[in-house]
Amino acid sequence: MSQKSYGLLNGKKGIIFGPLDETSLGWQIALAAHREGAKLAISNVAVALRVGSTTELAKQLDAPLIQCDVSNDTEIDACFKEAKEKLGPLDFFVHSVGMSQNIRKEVKYENAKHDWFLKTLDVSGLSLHRLIQGALKADAMSDGASIVALSYIAAERTFTTYSDMADAKALLESITRSFGARLGAKKIRVNTVSQSPTPTRAGTGIVDFDKIYEFANLLSPLENPTAEECADYVITLLSDLTRKVTMQNLFHDGGYSSMGMTTELLHLIHNAIGNEANLRKAGFTQELIERVKS
Numbered sequence: 001m002s003q004k005s006y007g008l009l010n011g012k013k014g015i016i017f018g019p020l021d022e023t024s025l026g027w028q029i030a031l032a033a034h035r036e037g038a039k040l041a042i043s044n045v046a047v048a049l050r051v052g053s054t055t056e057l058a059k060q061l062d063a064p065l066i067q068c069d070v071s072n073d074t075e076i077d078a079c080f081k082e083a084k085e086k087l088g089p090l091d092f093f094v095h096s097v098g099m100s101q102n103i104r105k106e107v108k109y110e111n112a113k114h115d116w117f118l119k120t121l122d123v124s125g126l127s128l129h130r131l132i133q134g135a136l137k138a139d140a141m142s143d144g145a146s147i148v149a150l151s152y153i154a155a156e157r158t159f160t161t162y163s164d165m166a167d168a169k170a171l172l173e174s175i176t177r178s179f180g181a182r183l184g185a186k187k188i189r190v191n192t193v194s195q196s197p198t199p200t201r202a203g204t205g206i207v208d209f210d211k212i213y214e215f216a217n218l219l220s221p222l223e224n225p226t227a228e229e230c231a232d233y234v235i236t237l238l239s240d241l242t243r244k245v246t247m248q249n250l251f252h253d254g255g256y257s258s259m260g261m262t263t264e265l266l267h268l269i270h271n272a273i274g275n276e277a278n279l280r281k282a283g284f285t286q287e288l289i290e291r292v293k294s
């Protein structure tokens with residue numbers, strides 16, 4: 001994490017949903033927000049509070065720890081009530097939450113179990129709607145507040161092993177626009193940050209994560225950003241410096257999303273497909289192998 005504080009969040013108060021351990025994007029966002037002068041509450045679901053290190057983070061930052069399942073409206077209502085009592089009106093919250101049982105159990109998209117699919121959409125996408133609705137109901141947000149959620153490029157381009165999470169991210173980004181439009185009157189901003197593959201618990205749970213990470217890292221002119229760098233970017237969106245930025249999905253990916261191909265990768269692929277054994281090892285079907293040969 002950058003050690004320098006710019007005081008960008010001096011006097012601001014907010015909740016970070018989703019820090020699990022120090023690899024978590026939410027964890028690094030909490031550290032950076034604290035460094036920039038914010039007073040925080042830290043939140044996660046009950047099971048994560050038992051198995052993760054969230055409690056330690058809350059102690060370290062002298063922040064109230066609020067248990068909240070973001071797919072449960074009763075817990076959300078209680079969370080914003082408690083946060084408002086302990087911190088006063090909030091200037092921001094960060095949704096850094098995601099979960100897919102289909103991914104966890106390595107079930108292919110084609111065979112996705114629909115009860116798990118619904119849970120993915122609820123916890124990872126609809127939960128942003130639930131949280132904003134809960135915050136408004138509790139009148140917990142100050143005018144001019146900022147809401148940021150974490151997304152991934154698979155919301156708009158297909159990455160096969162990202163499975164039902166891609167649909168959840170598309171929902172998340174759409175809710176960002178729908179609520180952003182409606183909250184303009186209160187000068188509240190809603191944005192998503194689309195982060196590169198990052199080695200966290202959720203990230204490394206994706207099949208072939210190491211290869212997806214490697215490919216993005218080679219293609220991105222600035223390399224994959226770390227969780228700490230993601231946190232620094234999110235801080236700018238929580239600060240007053242971005243007060244007119246809303247309804248955006250903002251790529252924080254070292255340039256990956258604007259790249260097509262590099263000469264080096266092009267040659268690497270060309271050389272690799274010259275060898276049929278390589279193709280079989282990579283899982284190419286006979287039909288694809290014939291296409292390469294033709």
Ligand SMILES: NC(=O)c1ccc[n+]([C@@H]2O[C@H](COP(=O)([O-])OP(=O)(O)OC[C@H]3O[C@@H](n4cnc5c(N)ncnc54)[C@H](O)[C@@H]3O)[C@@H](O)[C@H]2O)c1
Nearest residue numbers: 018020024025048069070097098150197198200201202203
């Ligand atoms: N790691 C990556 O490669 C990457 C890339 C782009 C976006 N993201 C997104 O960043 C966000 C944070 O993920 P991460 O990579 O830091 O992984 P992480 O595993 O550290 O964080 C995910 C968090 O979601 C929490 N969570 C799960 N179910 C919940 C529920 N019902 N209620 C409340 N919290 C719940 C988990 O307890 C965990 O703390 C997610 O939205 C993820 O999709 C991650």
